[in-house]
Amino acid sequence: VMPGYIERRQLERTTNAPGVASRESEALDVAAVWFDEDVLDGGFGGYLVSGANGTNYVEIARQAMLTGYPVERSDGLTNYPGRLYWLEKISPVGFSPVQPGDLRLYETADFLSFPGNSGGPLLVPARASATAPLTYFPAGVYLGTTGTKSRVRLIDTNVLELINTAASAANLGTNFTGGGAINLVVVGGSNFATAGLNFSVGPPEALAAGGGWRILGLRDYTNFTSAATGSVRVVVGVAYTLEFREAPGWIAPTNLTLNLPAGQTNSVAFVYAPAGMLPLVVTNPASVNAIAGETVRFRVAATGTAPLDYCWQKNSQTLAGATNTLLTLSNVTIANAGSYRVVVHNPVGSVTSAPAVLTITMERPTLGYGRTNGLWLSGPVGRSYQIQEKGALDPLLPWTLRQRVLLTNSPARVFSPPTNPPSLFFRALLEGVP
Secondary structure, three states: OOOOHHHHHHHHOOOOOOOOOOHHHHOOOOOOEEEOOOOOOOOHHHOOOOOOOOOOHHHHOOOEEEEOOOOOOOOOOOOOOOOEOEEEEEOOOOOEEOOOOOOOEEEEOOOOOOOOOOOOEEEEEEOOOOOOOOEEEEEEEEEEEEOOEEEEEEOOHHHHHHHHHHHHHOOOOOOHHHOOOEEEOEOOOOOOOEEEEEEEEEOHHHHHOOOEEEEEOOHHHOOOEOOOEEEEEEEOOOOOEEEEEOEOOEEOOOOEEOOOOOOOEEEEEEEOEEOOOOOEEEEOOOOEEEEOOOOEEEEOEEEOOOOOEEEEEEOOEEOOOOOOOEEEEOOOOHHHOEEEEEEEEEOOEEEEOOOEEEEEEOOOOEEEEEOOOEEEEEOOOOOEEEEEEEOOOOOOOOOEEEEEEEOOOOOEEEEOOOOOOOOOEEEEEEOOOO
């Protein structure tokens, strides 16, 4: 035990029931058992020393092996006097600090040992080197049960110093009369291979709608959770199933049997798919040849599971605020020319329309008149024009409509020269262009 243990227990005899220890005395209660192997993080003597390099071997343990005091084999097979064997194997097991911030004492409700196991080491799997197989090594000292939980004292540098002192006093097990350490070698322990899985589950809307996951075969994960991520280590060869919960309006991922390769950690994303129909564009926007100054309109029609959202793009770049089935461009210029398309999105997915090309021309209508040829009109074909006239270039005299012309070829004669023509002035206006 550590200094102060006797005084603490004497005080507790006046306040606690017989046999009931406090958290303070438990933190000072340590057994001294010495192992032959040296392991990582400065844990000589076979011990895993938490805190030496920032690792807490009890907190990260997913499997553990609880041992009692040294026992002899009595099953008729070869006897190994003074050797250590496991009494119970737990998989998985999770520990948490007895008191937040105190990294000495840990507890778990995942197992309760038998009477007499107090003082035995708690072993967790680790590698003695980068290439060594996973083997159980002591990382804590079992202190017994408190209520429905087992308590463990973490092995840290303070505990290791105490064990080293006891081992030195006992000459590494040869001097038992001095109350020193017992020299042991782990035999009969079961090496095993493990694998890891890091995964994500989404989207968040599916989890909010009731989606979730659990892992059948792992005690910590028997209930569904809506956590967006998970990270587990499993024993290779043991059957585990990653199961997904159904959510209204969503199609759950397929349940997965975890057949993972030994020694590896895989990362996988699982996605709930919306239940419904993808958007379908039934009418694509049409290409337009426009004259500078005109108003241009692109239209799209789509079907699919509601709601449908629209996002117009020009030359594959999103147009801010263009989120309707109709895209209107007023008073167009050369800068508006380009390729336009719309992305239609719903909860199931998205689809992109065929592109529509906007071509802008700066050509304006012109009129020509000859006494023998009459009035001729030049300009973009396929457009309607107004031919207007007045008798003098007086700004107060209004223009009057003479006729409308649909220009099918350019130039085209509007009308023949009149006989004895009056003094007239003409102009041509492209309809729809200011």
